[in-house]
Amino acid sequence: MAGTETKEAPAKTRTEILISGFGGQGVIRMGQILGLCAINQGHRVTMLKSHGTETRGGYVRAQLVISPEYVDSPVVENADVFVAFSAPAYKRFHELCRGKILYDPEMVEEVRSDVPGRHVEVPATALAKERLGNVLFANMIMLGALTRLAGMDFEAMKRAMLAVIPRFHEENLKALDLGYQLDAVARRA
């Protein structure tokens, strides 16, 4: 009795989002924009960030909790959405997620086959290279996809992005749009 109740109790008021990858991929930035967007829409937000000491290449994780009420525990124990930007991140955290898992196939080559309906392939890195000429924009492509899948307000997300990121607004808007318009994402939204 105890186990299931613990897992289900927080779901009533809180949405848990887990984003993880390598340092330099913009994991924390993505969380900041997502969090600010939720705040601007009147929600309470916490975001724990954990990372290694490296500027680039180390492991990074952002744990977001979004709720209409004050969030007591900021720890993601049962993610509603999990964004995997690296294979180690996928391996380490996919079992924490009971909702949709967005993954970048260039980074995460193998995913669990027993829950195909929950996995959404977002080729963010490949698209960023092909369409925008720089992998740096992969995180915004992923955020565009997440916005659509989570049913969040796209215009509000764009405004939050513009408020958080100081430069390359045009490219970042294009990246958000690329992710938001992806066929694979539109079908699942």
Added chain:
Amino acid sequence: MAIIQTGVSEKLVAPWAEWAERYREGRRLLEAGTYALTEGAIAAGCRVFAGYPITPATDIAEYMSKRLPQVGGYYMQAEDELAGMHMCAGASLGGLKAMTATSGPGYTLMHDAYGWAITNEIPLVVVDAMRVGPISGITGAPGQGEFYVARYCSHGGNIETIVLSPNSVQESFWLTIDAFNLAERFRTVVTILTDQVISDMFEDLFLPRDYAELGGIVVPRRHNLTMPFYPLNSDAIDVPPNIVGKGTGICVSAYTHTEEGYDIEAMEAQWAQTYRLVNKIRHHREEILRYEAVGLEDAEVIAVAYGAASRTVKTGVLEARRRGVKAGFLRLISLWPFADELFERDARYLVCELNYDGQLVREVMRAAPDKRKVHFMGKSGELHTVAEVATALEGVARRGSIPELPYIWTEVR
């Protein structure tokens, strides 16, 4: 008082419970605890920061280096923590509110400056963003290892200290203003004991529109230019802080001193000085006591925590109540002077801390009616999970003991 979803009473005893109601116009941001702490200091009128960077307090120095010049203040990167705190003490003696920030490895270097500032009644705020130890430990992991170090922050005894601990980004803002107020009113060093989670975490933060409008809650710096500089044998608070360099003739010494501050080797002066340093704080405990309580009325087991640990512990208490356990929650915000009066109930206590050695639990054992009913739940380097806390509360309430859980320590003796 507010009622939360489970229908239990929730109580916050802290000045900002009222401040937050008074100031409703402003901005809502997603920011880190370090940012909120910096803004709280600026809002409180802090105009000098001197310190040495260390994870997870570095961002405070970085924000300060940007913010202080904007408000006519001064930022100094010191050669080490000891120098940083001494510079802050000097600035405060010169008439400006000052703050420094560090983490455990830097905090231990400040003890000499601590003793000097406390003995000479210099208002200061020191932030210790605790990370897990021992020594340098892990930079990006939270710890609660300086509970006693913050109390015994100087050698030689004969002092009392004021230590506050926030548990959210928003509270980091209000509590920092409060810390500056207490430093001014008590003419002493107030320590803010935060931790890696609360300082690094991003959270929604409300900042009031214009800090100039906070005049009603900020205690301004006053200047004492006349004798007595050190009111010996007195427990008076709200005595204006001393200023040097204005022809006052005051002396600032590390030795036992006279009312003017000059060294003296006389037991009468020793007793009079100690009386003041200890009792100006002990005799005004009610001015310092800050805590949060949930559902204590009917609680058979009370979970006790502070800082980051309290976040998951509170959710664990609510979860335990859903499982039918009569659980309560007590979060200490003022850690020192220790709030003995909150532990008078003959209940079971479950003390949750981010260390394996057990620190806060020892004070609870001392203050509670029956120390055999005080249980310890220590975790090292990461927060307790909600499930762990709820399971432990269930065990304590139903069987009088904590069930075996991985990476949880329960031994104190």
